[in-house]
Amino acid sequence: MGDAPAGVEGSGFFATTLDQVIGLARSHSLWPLPFATSCCGIEFMATMGAHYDFSRFGSERPSFSPRQADLLMVMGTIAKKMAPVLKQVYTQMAEPRWVIAVGACASSGGIFDTYSVLQGIDEIIPVDVYVPGCPPRPEGIIDGFNKIQELVKNESSRRRNSPEYKQLLESYGIQ
Ligand code: SF4
Numbered sequence: 001m002g003d004a005p006a007g008v009e010g011s012g013f014f015a016t017t018l019d020q021v022i023g024l025a026r027s028h029s030l031w032p033l034p035f036a037t038s039c040c041g042i043e044f045m046a047t048m049g050a051h052y053d054f055s056r057f058g059s060e061r062p063s064f065s066p067r068q069a070d071l072l073m074v075m076g077t078i079a080k081k082m083a084p085v086l087k088q089v090y091t092q093m094a095e096p097r098w099v100i101a102v103g104a105c106a107s108s109g110g111i112f113d114t115y116s117v118l119q120g121i122d123e124i125i126p127v128d129v130y131v132p133g134c135p136p137r138p139e140g141i142i143d144g145f146n147k148i149q150e151l152v153k154n155e156s157s158r159r160r161n162s163p164e165y166k167q168l169l170e171s172y173g174i175q
Contacts, residue, residue, distance in 0.1 A: 035089060059071070069097075080118050
């Protein structure tokens, strides 16, 4: 359960901004799309299990359809051959959408500094939060997720229509 947004409180009433209400609702109902290609995905499985209980953040529904997901979690090594597929999944997600690079491979290519491995998914799509580790423990994944929640909670509803955001997408060749 999230804290109530800042606002004006009185006997029998509470007033706040629409942006804050939308941010609160979105941040506690993120639907992740786990794009797991290797070992970091196993840590995500542990994060979803009963002990770490990802459900308590309102994210118990992993989506394997990009059209019903708003948080792309990339976990594992992304080969250059896989890069167009990842980009297509990202572009199929509706706005607003967020991205976490989980682990060293997704963030920077990790130990695989080779001709065939993408040296970080931010070469092809924008990333909001990077989670360090090889692999990160479930606590690290949860910490990264909490940071995404903060971003979501505080994002202006106008950001996605702003020229800066359009420019960001254009820099990745995304319309
Ligand atoms: S960061 Fe480490 S654990 Fe994660 S996919 Fe790469 S090699 Fe595997």
